[in-house]
Amino acid sequence: xxxxxxxxxxxxxxxxxxxxxxxxxxxxxxxxxxxxxxxxxxxxxxxxxxxxxxxxxxxxxxxxxxxxxxxxxxxxxxxxxxxxxxxxxxxxxxxxxxxxxxxxxxxxxxxxxxxxxxxxxxxxxxxxxxxxxxxxxxxxxxxxxxxxxxxxxxxxxxxxxxxxxxxxxxxxxxxxxxxxxxxxxxxxxxxxxxxxxxxxxxxxxxxxxxxxxxxxxxxxxxxxxxxxxxxxxxxxxxxxxxxxxxxxxxxxxxxxxxxxxxxxxxxxxxxxxxxxxxxxxxxxxxxxxxxxxxxxxxxxxxxxxxxxxxxxxxxxxxxxxxxxxxxxxxxxxxxxxxxxxxxxxxxxxxxxxxxxxxxxxxxxxxxxxxxxxxxxxxxxxxxxxxxxxxxxxxxxxxxxxxxxxxxxxxxxxxxxxxxxxxxxxxxxxxxxxxxxxxxxxxxxxxxxx
Amino acid sequence: xxxxxxxxxxxxxxxxxxxxxxxxxxxxxxxxxxxxxxxxxxxxxxxxxxxxxxxxxxxxxxxxxxxxxxxxxxxxxxxxxxxxxxxxxxxxxxxxxxxxxxxxxxxxxxxxxxxxxxxxxxxxxxxxxxxxxxxxxxxxxxxxxxxxxxxxxxxxxxxxxxxxxxxxxxxxxxxxxxxxxxxxxxxxxxxxxxxxxxxxxxxxxxxxxxxxxxxxxxxxxxxxxxxxxxxxxxxxxxxxxxxxxxxxxxxxxxxxxxxxxxxxxxxxxxxxxxxxxxxxxxxxxxxxxxxxxxxxxxxxxxxxxxxxxxxxxxxxxxxxxxxxxxxxxxxxxxxxxxxxxxxxxxxxxxxxxxxxxxxxxxxxxxxxxxxxxxxxxxxxxxxxxxxxxxxxxxxxxxxxxxxxxxxxxxxxxxxxxxxxxxxxxxxxxxxxxxxxxxxxxxxxxxxxxxxxxxxxxxxxxxxxxxxxxxxxxxxxxxxxxxxxxxxxxxxxxxx
Numbered sequence: 042x043x044x045x046x047x048x049x050x051x052x053x054x055x056x057x058x059x060x061x062x063x064x065x066x067x068x069x070x071x072x073x074x075x076x077x078x079x080x081x082x083x084x085x086x087x088x089x090x091x092x093x094x095x096x097x098x099x100x101x102x103x104x105x106x107x108x109x110x111x112x113x114x115x116x117x118x119x120x121x122x123x124x125x126x127x128x129x130x131x132x133x134x135x136x137x138x139x140x141x142x143x144x145x146x147x148x149x150x151x152x153x154x155x156x157x158x159x160x161x162x163x164x165x166x167x168x169x170x171x172x173x174x175x176x177x178x179x180x181x182x183x184x185x186x187x188x189x190x191x192x193x194x195x196x197x198x199x200x201x202x203x204x205x206x207x208x209x210x211x212x213x214x215x216x217x218x219x220x221x222x223x224x225x226x227x228x229x230x231x232x233x234x235x236x237x238x239x240x241x242x243x244x245x246x247x248x249x250x251x252x253x254x255x256x257x258x259x260x261x262x263x264x265x266x267x268x269x270x271x272x273x274x275x276x277x278x279x280x281x282x283x284x285x286x287x288x289x290x291x292x293x294x295x296x297x298x299x300x301x302x303x304x305x306x307x308x309x310x311x312x313x314x315x316x317x318x319x320x321x322x323x324x325x326x327x328x329x330x331x332x333x334x335x336x337x338x339x340x341x342x343x344x345x346x347x348x349x350x351x352x353x354x355x356x357x358x359x360x361x362x363x364x365x366x367x368x369x370x371x372x373x374x375x376x377x378x379x380x381x382x383x384x385x386x387x388x389x390x391x392x393x394x395x396x397x398x399x400x401x402x403x404x405x406x407x408x409x410x411x412x413x414x415x416x417x418x419x420x421x422x423x424x425x426x427x428x429x430x431x432x433x434x435x436x437x438x439x440x441x442x443x444x445x446x447x448x449x450x451x452x453x454x455x456x457x458x459x460x461x462x463x464x465x466x467x468x469x470x471x472x473x474x475x476x477x478x479x480x481x482x483x484x485x486x487x488x489x490x
Numbered sequence: 491x492x493x494x495x496x497x498x499x500x501x502x503x504x505x506x507x508x509x510x511x512x513x514x515x516x517x518x519x520x521x522x523x524x525x526x527x528x529x530x531x532x533x534x535x536x537x538x539x540x541x542x543x544x545x546x547x548x549x550x551x552x553x554x555x556x557x558x559x560x561x562x563x564x565x566x567x568x569x570x571x572x573x574x575x576x577x578x579x580x581x582x583x584x585x586x587x588x589x590x591x592x593x594x595x596x597x598x599x600x601x602x603x604x605x606x607x608x609x610x611x612x613x614x615x616x617x618x619x620x621x622x623x624x625x626x627x628x629x630x631x632x633x634x635x636x637x638x639x640x641x642x643x644x645x646x647x648x649x650x651x652x653x654x655x656x657x658x659x660x661x662x663x664x665x666x667x668x669x670x671x672x673x674x675x676x677x678x679x680x681x682x683x684x685x686x687x688x689x690x691x692x693x694x695x696x697x698x699x700x701x702x703x704x705x706x707x708x709x710x711x712x713x714x715x716x717x718x719x720x721x722x723x724x725x726x727x728x729x730x731x732x733x734x735x736x737x738x739x740x741x742x743x744x745x746x747x748x749x750x751x752x753x754x755x756x757x758x759x760x761x762x763x764x765x766x767x768x769x770x771x772x773x774x775x776x777x778x779x780x781x782x783x784x785x786x787x788x789x790x791x792x793x794x795x796x797x798x799x800x801x802x803x804x805x806x807x808x809x810x811x812x813x814x815x816x817x818x819x820x821x822x823x824x825x826x827x828x829x830x831x832x833x834x835x836x837x838x839x840x841x842x843x844x845x846x847x848x849x850x851x852x853x854x855x856x857x858x859x860x861x862x863x864x865x866x867x868x869x870x871x872x873x874x875x876x877x878x879x880x881x882x883x884x885x886x887x888x889x890x891x892x893x894x895x896x897x898x899x900x901x902x903x904x905x906x907x908x909x910x911x912x913x914x915x916x917x918x919x920x921x922x923x924x925x926x927x928x929x930x931x932x933x934x935x936x937x938x939x940x941x942x943x944x945x946x947x948x949x950x951x952x953x954x955x956x957x958x959x960x961x962x963x964x965x966x967x968x969x970x971x972x973x974x975x976x977x978x979x980x981x982x983x984x985x
Contacts, residue, residue: 042836044570045848046925052848055855055926059871064847067854067871068742070711075747077843081612085838088574095832099583101598106586109595113588116818123510125539127580133557134550137571140768145959146897148495149553150767153546156499159974163533169973172768175624178818186668208818215786215814218635219669262527290522292529305818315599316589316819318624318770318826330971336768340975341967344952344960348492353967369627369664376766376825379546386499387509387542390534395512406517424523445592453590476516 042087105313108448110478112407114428114469115258115453116177116206117316118286118308120396121472125387126310126380136376140336144351145343150375151350155338157378160385164288165302166295167324171335173374177282177305178209180321181252182216183334184280184301187325188250189220190332191278196249198223200240203231204257205282207458213252223247229459233259236423237268248277255283255294259455259467260428261421262291269298285309285322286471287426289397301325310384311377320377330354336373399472400427407470407479414487420465428469430455430462437466440489447485495958496548498975503535510539533977552958553767554902560928562856564875564905564917565659565707567737567759572836575762575829584828589819593793593805599823600804603790606831607774610755613834613842614733615746616776618809620785621821626734628816629754629773630665630701635813636752636777636784637699637728638669643784643811646726653692653700653722655684657708657909662701662732671698678911682710682868684718693721699728699751705735705873707909707917709853719749728752728781736760737921738850738873741843751778757822761830772826787812788820848922849874852929856920859933863940867912875919877912887943887950889914894961895942897954899935 047055052064061067068076086094105111105119113119130136134149141147141154154172161170174180185199199222201210210227217224225243232239237253244251251272256262269279280301281294286308288294294302306320307313325333331354339353385393404427412418416434433440437454444451456463470479494501522528537545555561561568578584587596607619623629634652641649652666655676663673674692679685684702700722705711712718719729731745731753737760739745745753757763757772765771777785788806796802806820821827837845850873857866857876864878880889893903893916905917920929942949954960976984 043841043844044572044923045844046923047848047851051926052851055851058858059851059854060858061854061871064851067847067850068711069871070713071743072716072748075743077742078615078744078747080741080839080842082609082839082842083835085841086835088572088836091832091836092574092578094835095578095828096581096583098598098602099578099581101601102583102587103591103595104583104586105588105591107582111588113590115590117589119586119588121512123539125510125543129543129546129550131576132547132550134553134555136576136764136766137556138553138767139561139563139566139568139765143554143893143897143903144962145894145954145957146554146902147552147767148959149549149551152496152498152549152552154767155974159498159500159976160534162974163976175628175770176817176819179624179628179816206818208815211815212817215635215816216631216668218813219638219671262523264527288529289532290528292527296529312585312824313588314585314824315587315596316821316823317817318772318822318824319818327971330973337973339967339970340972341963341970342492343962346493347495347959349495349959349962351962351964351967353964353971353973369631369661369668373769374766375768375770376764377770379767382499383542383546386535386537386545387539388512389503389507389509389536390532391508391536392510392512393534394532399512399515401522402515402520403517405520409520424527441592445595450588450591472512479517 042085109450110448110481111450112452112468112470112482113450115467116305117313118469119313119471119473120308122310122312123387126383129383130376130380135379141352144349148349151338153379153382154375155350157382158338160382161322161324164285165324166293167302168327169330170322170324171333171337173378174321174323174335175374176317176319176321178212180303180323181209181282182213183323184303185213185217185250186334187301187329187332188278191329192249196247197221198225198247199250199252200225200243200248201227201252202240202254203228203233204259205252205254206258209282230461237263237265240268241271244272244275244277246275248275251277251279253281255281256287256426259421259430260425261423262426264297266297286397286400289393290401306381309381311380318374318377320374320381396472400470403474403479404429404470407468410479410483414483427471428467431466431468433464433466436463440466443489444485449482449485499535499545500975500977502537502541502545503977505536507536507538509537509542533980559900560924560932561902562904562918562920563902564919565734567919567921569762569921570923571762571764572833575832578832579824579828584824597804600790602831603827604804606827607790609834610774610776613740614753614755614776615744617779618777618782618785619774620789621774621827622786622816623754623773623775624817624822625769625771626754626756626773627661627665629775630661631668632775632786632816633730633752633754634665634669636781637730639784639811639813640728640781641698648696649698651696652698655702655706656911657706658701658703659707659732659734681713681870682706682708683712683714686714686717689718689721693725695726697725697727699730701730701732703732703735705738708868708877709872709875710868711873715748723749734759735874738846740846741839742846746776746778751781757826757830762833763826763829770822770825772822783810784813785809786814786816845922852920852922852924856918856929856933860936863937875917877909878916878918879912879914880906880916881914882940882943885943885947887947889916891950891953892916892939895939895950895953896935898956901932901935
């Protein structure tokens with residue numbers, strides 16, 4: 042299959058205009074001994090053959106809609122995506138456009154992202170949102186970059202709760218390799234029973250940023266107001282990594298005083314897609330906008346007096362500031378920001394509240410039923426939203442293997458990241474899990490030997 | 491008051507209007523958390539589905555896209571995005587697999603990733619590939635982290651300098667800056683190559699490496715590439731290749747063969763993943779043998795060998811001295827990797843070579859058509875793009891005016907004001923998916939605009955005229971900094 046729309050006659054006419062005899066003659070600048078390597082790749086398929094091959098590969102997977110009952114969450118959630126979302130995304134005008142550098146002919150993307158920014162600020166309660174990051178983990182790493190830039194290297198300590206998503210903490214460690222940071226709290230062997238209070242003693246005058254998760258990785262809802270007050274008293278900034286579905290119901294991190302609220306917006310209209318692409322959101326206070334990475338859309342007027350939108354504060358970005366930029370970020374997740382905007386507006390306030398309520402109700406039903414089984418119980422007593430930790434009578438890996446034989450993904454094995462939690466299963470329940478599925482999980486576990 | 495062409499989704503809201511609704515709960519009710527943990531209000535829009543569809547459909551019509559027409563944005567490779575990719579990436583088996591599923595249940599995904607790693611190695615000539623980076627700049631950062639880790643593992647701690655040509659993308663110095671390296675700018679010579687004398691003078695034992703785009707942003711393949719690589723390697727540095735311009739090289743030359751040590755590959759440029767109005771991208775990184783142990787974790791590998799009866803089992807492996815994880819989960823699987831896999835499988839070795847040959851032919855054809863009307867400061871056979879000067883002697887018309895005027899002829903403008911080393915730069919990349927008629931119409935338009943610049947310069951200064959929107963007041967946007975909107979009832983209190 043080829044997508045090249047040039048006939049042999051046209052090619053020859055073009056070569057003549059250029060003044061060379063053949064296509065190969067265009068490459069004289071390439072070292073001769075390395076020119077035109079023979080590539081060992083499978084022969085080209087037609088569209089029909091490729092469609093069939095890819096279908097076959099996709100069908101090899103067990104997916105959570107057609108084959109499996111799933112209670113996996115841990116940073117990626119199985120939610121219903123209204124049909125309208127993908128219909129809007131499939132408009133070529135949106136998905137085959139580039140970054141809106143020419144605002145006169147990019148108002149569609151610009152206004153849609155401006156609306157996305159507005160939806161995120163109204164959701165988190167913060168004052169500004171950028172046009173998005175790669176995912177929740179890298180958005181959190183960019184919060185560290187913001188804090189580092191804010192203190193110009195005068196403060197060099199970050200305090201991270203061990204109940205921030207383990208992969209997010211890993212990404213922060215990768216990102217901050219060149220900063221010479223002191224890291225505290227990021228200890229998977231710490232006492233995980235204790236709440237945010239345990240972090241307070243780690244915050245000092247050298248602390249630039251405190252990072253906590255809401256609900257935390259174990260699903261627990263903490264009110265961070267006191268922690269944030271204490272961190273502010275020491276002069277530190279606080280970043281809250283939040284789940285957007287939970288924010289539909291819960292007190293906003295802004296009300297608790299957070300300086301930066303980031304997170305993974307995959308639950309808002311983006312399929313599981315085996316882990317990506319997802320959508321990192323980043324919101325903060327207006328006073329930090331100049332230190333924030335990523336693209337930003339602002340309102341203005343055109344020379345005909347029409348309200349319109351442009352990329353603004355671009356002087357912060359890499360193509361102007363080069364090595365002095367806060368971040369090297371160039372691409373955002375534009376199309377997925379659009380997906381989340383369409384998701385939020387098509388469900389609207391009422392539909393979104395219904396989603397949050399269903400998640401909450403079903404998770405609590407599941408938790409109640411599961412903890413009635415002999416040997417099982419809820420590990421923590423704090424309030425939770427749609428994810429909770431189930432203590433099991435044997436290693437979670439064995440429980441999961443048993444459930445897998447019954448067509449169920451039981452949850453995330455916390456022993457993977459926390460050595461002391463090998464008998465602990467992180468269970469997520471969303472509106473996609475029917476009562477029947479929950480009852481099946483309970484029945485199957487009751488039979489486990 | 492500015493005229494409102496399309497209200498925002500907040501302005502379209504009407505309290506009590508319903509959109510998509512959810513089923514009633516099928517489980518016994520549980521009390522909500524205590525009130526002090528609940529939010530007091532949820533100030534989000536309320537619309538019907540038809541309102542939403544019409545709003546976003548109207549917005550889409552304010553965009554210019556590849557599906558609308560010619561989009562010769564230099565260094566962005568705005569090629570046609572095959573429609574089949576949109577179907578394959580949405581197959582239920584890909585859409586509905588969770589990133590933390592047991593590997594036994596996602597062998598289809600893992601085989602796809604493994605084969606894509608192998609294919610990209612073969613195309614680029616590298617020994618190892620990570621599919622994890624989310625975009626080009628993310629891949630660059632990954633590459634620079636590996637370069638730093640390599641030197642550190644050898645206790646070679648003096649190295650703090652990154653050499654970067656003056657024609658480089660801004661992300662290159664920004665990536666080096668993220669690791670606190672100092673950037674040494676290397677000038678280009680009069681043929682658009684790296685200035686070898688300047689390079690030689692900069693090469694010493696404090697050099698981390700060099701970040702080179704080849705072909706560079708002038709569209710020039712460096713005529714002394716082997717010498718450049720040799721100089722950098724001789725002083726102990728590593729060669730980083732910016733793969734933004736890989737569309738010129740498929741089946742033409744493999745960067746790994748020439749001696750590059752690291753390169754990111756923009757699947758959203760070369761391998762037809764659509765740009766999505768600014769993302770998501772996908773930026774796998776290839777490395778030479780000495781860097782494979784430093785690749786981010788995890789990679790996809792064979793964790794149990796197969797035999798006559800059993801397929802091998804694919805899973806995740808962690809390189810020995812890995813720099814760590816670059817993002818959560820496994821990379822842009824659905825949006826990036828599946829589309830790129832589909833595209834490569836439909837091209838094969840000859841089809842890939844055709845892509846680059848025709849991308850280069852189209853660029854040279856346009857360059858030939860414009861020569862004489864526009865100054866081409868580095869005028870030789872170019873690769874997939876070239877740079878013209880958007881200014882004329884005795885005229886105050888600038889590259890920006892030409893770019894805006896092109897919109898009146900229904901073309902997307904080329905990249906302007908980049909690379910920085912060309913005065914009033916217009917950087918033109920036609921890609922291989924344009925036919926001769928389109929290229930001729932575009933060349934004719936540019937030639938006509940050059941005439942207009944002399945006869946009616948005001949026509950260019952005020953352009954565009956025929957688009958729905960005119961030039962924007964960017965100063966107002968930056969000064970007033972209106973970055974979000976609210977529901978009408980909250981407007982006064984929030985603004």
